[in-house]
Amino acid sequence: MSRPFLFLSARPETEAVGPEYEAVRRAMGLDAARLEHLRLDVESLDAVRLDDYAGIVVGGSPFNVTTPAANKSAMQQRIETDLARLAEWAVEGDRHVLFTCYGIGVLTRVLGGEVGTLHGEDAAAVEVTLSAAGRDDRLAGALPARFDALVGHKEATAVLPQEAVLLGGSAGCPVQLYRVGEHVYATQFHPEVSTADFIARARVYRHHGYFPAHELTAVERRLGEASVTEPQRLLRRFAELAA
Known part of the structure; x- marks a missing residue:
């Protein structure tokens, strides 16, 4: 029987x-x-045996790795410790793991890169352009050379880890997608959501500083007018390759 996959939410x-x-x-x-x-x-990473899974996907979070340590809640500190352990395990064994949004920040720091607030992006659809390496990549190459993706983040990779291969970026955020080794990937954009999903998420996080809460209607309109069809292919291809 095929091994299952694991989704880690933060x-x-x-x-x-x-x-x-x-x-x-x-x-x-x-x-x-x-x-x-x-x-x-809710639970520690110790609740599962990572080797039981064909692949692992890490979701997003309103947490930021750039928040000063003294201001991080006990929950955030625990989650970041678990994700750092996952990142070390994934890179050491070159396992099929995909870090998204918040996860890319944890991975970047574990690898010695830098995360900063200069390249944050408002909740919107942005155009991502693949690099030459991205176009040739087994995973990223499943996407067009240019495609629209949904973003909303206060921080991003400021200095790419030395061992990472840049696969794609946008005008406002130069590091949107990278690979480490052959099987570990990280995206700043959200590959999983449709525009309807993202509008629903914007309603949940309207008071979290991604945009002024009073602009929710305008954000919903902007997102609703976007055509975002390609990023989900990244996750489908990830599942195919890991399986």
Whole structure:
């Protein structure tokens, strides 16, 4: 029997967790029996045996790795410790792991890169352009050379880790996608969501500083007018390669 996949969520907002899992599951083309879910805000990474999974996907979070340590909650500190352990395990064994959004920040720091707030992006659709390495990559190459993706983040990779291969970037955020080794990937954009998913998520996080709360209607309109069809292919291809 094929090994299942694991989705790790890092969001404490329960109303956003279920929809995120479903978005990832649909994009990967898996049924619920093949995509297990561990909420790191509730349980430790020790609750699972990582080698049991064909591949692992790390979701997003309103947490920021650039938040001063003294201001991080005990929950955030615990989650970041678990994700750092995952990153070390993934890189050491070159395992099939895909870090998204918040996860890219943890991975970047583990690898000695720098994360900063200069390249944050408002909740919107942006054009991502693949590098030459991205166009030739087994995973990223499943996407067009240019495609629109949904973003919304306060921090981003400022200095690419030395061992990382840049696969794609946008005008406002030079590091949107990179690879480490052959099988470890990280995206700043959200590969799992449709525009409808992202609008629903914007409603949950309207008071989290991604945009002024009073501009929610304008954000919904802007997102609703966007055509974002390609990024989900990244997750489908990830599942195919890892399986």
